[in-house]
Amino acid sequence: MDFTPDPERSRAEMESIQREIAAEATFVDAIDLTPGDVTEGDALVAGVDQAFLLDEEPERAVSAVIVSRGGEVVERTHAVTGLSIPYIPGLLAFREGGPILAAVDTLDCEPDLFLFDGSGRIHYREAGLATHVGVITDTPSVGVAKSLLCGEPRASVDELPEGERVPIDGDDRMPTDEVVGYAYQSRQFDSGRINPLYVSPGHRVSAETAVEFVAACGGEYKLPKPTRRADAYADELKREYTDTNA
Template sequence: MNVVHPEFRPDPESSRDEMEAIQRDIAATARFGDDHGFDVAAVGAPSLDAFDGSDDSTASAGPLVAGVDQAFLDERVVSAIVVLRGDEVVERTYAVSPLTFPYIPGLLSFREGGPILDAFETLDATPDVVLFDGSGRIHFRQAGLATHMGVALDVPALGVAKSLLCGEPVADTDRLDAGESVAIRANDRMDAPPGTVVGHAVQTRQFDSYRINPVYVSPGHRVSAATARDVVLACRGGYKLPEPTRRADAYADEVKAEVSGS
């Protein structure tokens, strides 16, 4: 898969001011509305191969949904991509890249984005939508990892973060049941107009015996906040993380073990 906008490939040698200016350019380029060709209702549905063709011959194959995650090894990072159609793994690929930039809140894509693009350049499939382990529009300059990568690849993308970087929930998120969500609105820590819905707290899994926190889902590129939420809900499995990123996380750990043992 090609990088469509190489001018947005993260450059860790840039100054902080330059990085923040690039993020604002990325946010201005990003489309936070629906501009994709997949059927959201078909996300997570069984693939065509699951049918014998007798009663469901008119069923069409669902969209390709990719999950991306990373595992860290010394001064290197494993960037893993798993592409699913329903519950079928269509392709897995990875890249091992050097880490040349420290973790700085708000500039995550300049640490992890280049290695992720290295992995995408080894990918044969063209996903209909990509789920990234990180924020999209829920970001100080509306250009989190999912936005940066989505724009660079010009692919429908969304972010699934474990913590809320900025923005404010419109209601309490502590007692959500599985499948429920709460909108996240922009606040004065963000470039987005105050009150703009920039994502959702999404409760993918819940337990009676103890409560777990939601994930924070936001559009990266070419999907709306509502569609990003609906895609994640459609990709729910038996765990907190949606299946595409959960499987990418497991694959990254698998590759890390192989690389560290070689």
């Protein structure tokens, strides 16, 4: 079935498609890549993020992809596309997935792993953005979210020490009670409490390996380097397009 986001589909159809995507997804390790490969710079890791031009008509998304090997940026690319689907809670991938796929389609290289700014299996139907795009591209993918959409942490995630991980179990809003991801305290600073990231498998990666990949990517700040680079690039592009249209 074609899982590409389509604005002509109803909400019920989109939710049904998400269940099919989750059924197609592989939430176990099916990847010839280890966290050590990422640490040693033997893997092409793509960070994906977006910025939005919402003051325009029509509204547009700026989707940025930066591919790195260790500390070296190998390729960066982007796409600017219209937003044809409104924001609907739980269906974010239908709004943002098409623009991201447009950017991914312009890549010259083939990443070994995608890190998305968004959820994977931590989703009401186990089909967040990282799962949706990961299944369409059949590429190992990980979701790195800044807030918890659903699921239940096994322990308090307040003021976790740096490096700490807390499993997230599926809750009664989800079709599973398995471990669907982890709260991961990537950084913690004396100057103020930093909330954890919520890491979940998108496709072809287990929950345990997903958080290991994020840890292996490292970074001086809260976000892992790949998505932080993509975030900065998306903001840079947004300023350029805003200035061009001013």
